[in-house]
Amino acid sequence: MTKFLAGAAGMLLLLTAGLFLWIGAEGQDIPIPEAPPPPEQPDPEILPVADPDAETVGPTPPEAYKATREEMRFNRYDRNRDEAITRLEMMSSRTDAFRKLDTDGNNLLTFEEWAISTSERFAGADSDGNGRLTRTEFRTTRPKRSVSRCKC
Numbered sequence: 430m431t432k433f434l435a436g437a438a439g440m441l442l443l444l445t446a447g448l449f450l451w452i453g454a455e456g457q458d459i460p461i462p463e464a465p466p467p468p469e470q471p472d473p474e475i476l477p478v479a480d481p482d483a484e485t486v487g488p489t490p491p492e493a494y495k496a497t498r499e500e501m502r503f504n505r506y507d508r509n510r511d512e513a514i515t516r517l518e519m520m521s522s523r524t525d526a527f528r529k530l531d532t533d534g535n536n537l538l539t540f541e542e543w544a545i546s547t548s549e550r551f552a553g554a555d556s557d558g559n560g561r562l563t564r565t566e567f568r569t570t571r572p573k574r575s576v577s578r579c580k581c
Contacts, residue, residue: 499543499544499547500540502543503540503543506518506538512539512540513537513538514527514537514543515537516536530542530543530546532546550570551570553569554566554567554569554570
């Protein structure tokens, strides 16, 4: 008896689903309206033209502040933007470099400490003192790599 009831319920569900599909397919014969025509463009000769000698109105906008290259490098390490780099903000592999840059030893690296050390580094690399680094001079600023041997 339960098999008969289950079969009848299944048959009823199939008929209901077929009915919904049939009604749904019939409703798709609705025509899609055509798009309205584009608006008319005004004649270019009628449009007003600005006088090239006319005075501008209002003050000129101020130029946006452009950070220097050193400030951008400093900002990469200053994660919380408090204008000081802490030891935690520097990568752990760079602690020796941080100690060299932190001249007053307070575990905070200010922009002035950063700029002084990098300008001294530049001056040391600029062997002819002309204020420009050639490719040969620039190669001397590269950090020395330690030779590590694989202990496989």
